Amino acid sequence: MIKMGSPPHVKKPSKMSRVKRRLKVRISLLPLLVVAAIILTVGVPAYKLYSRVYGTSGFVSTMNVADDPEMLPLHRDLYFQESWPEVEWSYAEPTDVHHTVHYLWCGQKTFRFQHYLGVLSVLRVVQPLKIVFHYTHLPVLDRFWYHTWFLELKQSVASLELRELLTDQPCGSVGLLRDALSLLAQDGGGIFVGEGIVLSKNVDHLRFLSFWFAFADPKEDPTRGVVFVNTGFNENTLEDYVHAILVNGPACVSVGDYDRLEDAEENSALCVSVTEEVFPRDIRSADSPFAVLARWLYYGRRRPFSTYHSGMVDLIPRVAHFTWMSGRYAAEGGPAVPRSFTFAHFLSVLSALHVAGMEHVYVHGDVEPWGPWWNELRTQNVTYVRLDPPNTVFEQAIQVPAHVSDIVRYSVLYKYGGVYQDTDILWVNHLPDWLLGYPAVACPEWPRYGEWPDTLNLGLLLARRHSPFLRHFLATYRYFRDRDWNFNAVLMPYRTYEWYPDTLFLDQFLQAICSRGVCHPAWLDDNDNDSDPTTTNDNELSKENPPAFSLREVRAIHLRIPKVPESLSSPEALRSGSDMFADVGRFILRQAGRAELLGEE
DSSP, X not given: OOOTTSOXXXXXXXXXXHHHHHHHHHHHHHHHHHHHHHIIIIIHHHHHHHHHHHOOSSSOBOOOOTTOGGGSOOOOOTTOOOOOTTTSOOOOSOOSSSOEEEEEEOSSOOOXXXXXXXXXXXXXXXXXXXXXXXXXXXXXOOTTOOOOHHHHHHHHOTTEEEEEOOOOOOTTOHHHHHXXXXXXXXXXXXXXXXXXXXXXXXXXXXXXXXXXXXESOTTTOTTSXXXXXXXXXXXXXXXXXXXXXXXXXXXXXXXXXXXXXXXXXXGGGSEEEOOSOOOGGGTSSOOSHHHHHHHXXXXXXXXXXXXXXXXXXXXXXXEEEEEEOOSOOXXXXXXXXOOBOOHHHHHHHHHHHHTSOOSEEEEEESSOOBSHHHHGGGGSSEEEEEOOOOSEETTEEOOSHHHHHHHHHHHHHHHHOEEEEOTTEEEOSOOOGGGGXXXXXXEEOSSOOTTOSOOEEEEEEEEOTTOHHHHHHHHGGGSOOTTOHHIIIIIHHHHHHHHOGGGOEEOTTSOEEEETTEEEXXXXXXXXXXXXXXXXXXXXXXXXXXXXXXXXXOSEEEEEESSSOGGGSSHHHHHHOOSHHHHXXXXXXXXXXXXXXXXXX
């Protein structure tokens, strides 16, 4: 009898044969599993690294690289410098000394500009074969990423070598000095430089000495100095050298003393101890001896910076550019959606033409504005220019519409030149001709961001065609933080200005930025606010004590928050308004010959 469900011609396999078959299947799958594991552990990270550095081919990279400061493009050419024989190494023949410099960094803290100057002085004055950066902790980056000097150093100095210093000695101790000098013993000599020490004079003559040192105050901090040791140095003489350093007085001078020195002894001015905060803005155009030295160290030149002025030829064109984006961007796609052109926008355009003195206004966008106030401009020198907005910047998808407007404004201004202004800018005075002689003009931002000494607001920006500032600034978008608008739009413009200070003129009277009814003129001391700019109250200064200034002093006001004050929402609100903004709106209409909107003849 045949049982249902069992074919009569198939012999049921034994339990042992089933086990062998399963084992063969598992063994045959093993190579595939190994390959898959290799792809997951090696291939995916490799692809991510490639796409972060080089982008992708054939499609838009949506990978976010903007949370890794190591990816910031900070390389600078630190090997170019104007000749300064009294300071830089000038001995023409090769020697077997001073090829390696050992720099000591102790503690978990921020690597600041004055520290950067110390390492730069090693690079430019000694020109060593190798700089070894010994650290107990790697430098810490501040919240808003201003102090990126260590990252800049790593990207710019080919001979920099990072080496962790394994020590249990506290910072600024004799024990740490002993550990630092032992590094020279291991290498058979070299140069030791501590934090905050800037070399300030040619060290050629030290090649004839077996041992030389200078410290700021060895009793206060025995690691804050510089030591030169020629070949032959060893552990046996270490304690003698430590003792010699401790019993001698200060030899590195302070910044103030360096500025006062005229005919100082050679050794006394060979190094400067920098204990105060220093920023690039402090050395751009100052003429003190230390400012000249620091300018040569950072920029490779001693001459002060000044923004070139063309006189009254080759002026920035008297044309204004606005952007008008629908809000469509790469993540959404779809057709452009028209936006209503409001009465406040109408006032902004009129102020450009009839107050600032623009000869023409161009509105660039992916959809033409609409509404009665846009129609009112058809008799004015206003032209709509249609464009297809960018979806990417350096192969990175743009997710935030404000960034689309930014890329368009800088590209348009670079191509044509002129004046870019946000639609919430109201001119209150004529734009003077002399200001148009600079290659580019901008104004400081409000408020302050962390430790940034200043920032720029490019909501009002003047630039000549093919402006060098814009060219350098657009290159910073290689590192794009789409989720943090302030980084690319406010902070990186100032970083560009720090790098190329002669490409931009800062006009503190260009605009006063207004927030919640309080305007902040950049030229007043109470303009800055040191609190967190990301808080919801926008860090406004108290309305009880607003900065006092006259509208005659400023060229334009920038309505940031709210974008449209109630008094500028309509002609009716303007007629009855009693605040400063209503006064500005009425002034603009009268200058434009539209007093009838105020009920006036």
